[in-house]
Amino acid sequence: MPPRSARLARLSRSVTFSACHRLHSKSLSDEENLKLFGKCNNPNGHGHNYKVIVTVRGEIDPISGMVMNLTDLKEYMQEAIMEPLDHKNLDKDVPYFSEVVSTTENVAVFIWDNLQKLLPQGILYKVEVHETEQNVVVYKGEQTIVK
DSSP: OOOOOOOEEEEEEEEEEEEEEOOOOTTSOHHHHHHHHGGGGOTTOEEEEEEEEEEEEEEOOTTTOOSSOHHHHHHHHIIIIIHHHTTEEHHHHOGGGGTSOOOHHHHHHHHHHHHHHHSOTTOEEEEEEESSSSOEEEEOSOOOOOO
């Protein structure tokens, strides 16, 4: 019987968390922030029910039939997403956002970085953050070289 080639698959799991934030850059004046961010620059902030979909990629294990144990992925997502972000004021309760504007793009990067510390190396494929039904950010860990 000829050897079977390894099969690659992607496995996704979602969580939902609630958080508030204010889009405001310390590098801009109050007027510039209001012009750039509009109502999202409200001094009292605003909230979202974020949906996050995490996708991992790897070979299907011939013994377990899994790319990764879903129970493990659930626990990693609890630690990387739910514990630091759920029912929090992103700007005041999450140290990362004290210097970084809490856009959905930066929320996705924050989640990616947290998951990278927990997951087996090379398995994380994509983090998808739905701020609303209309606004979605997909981050795959890409970086550019800053010159």
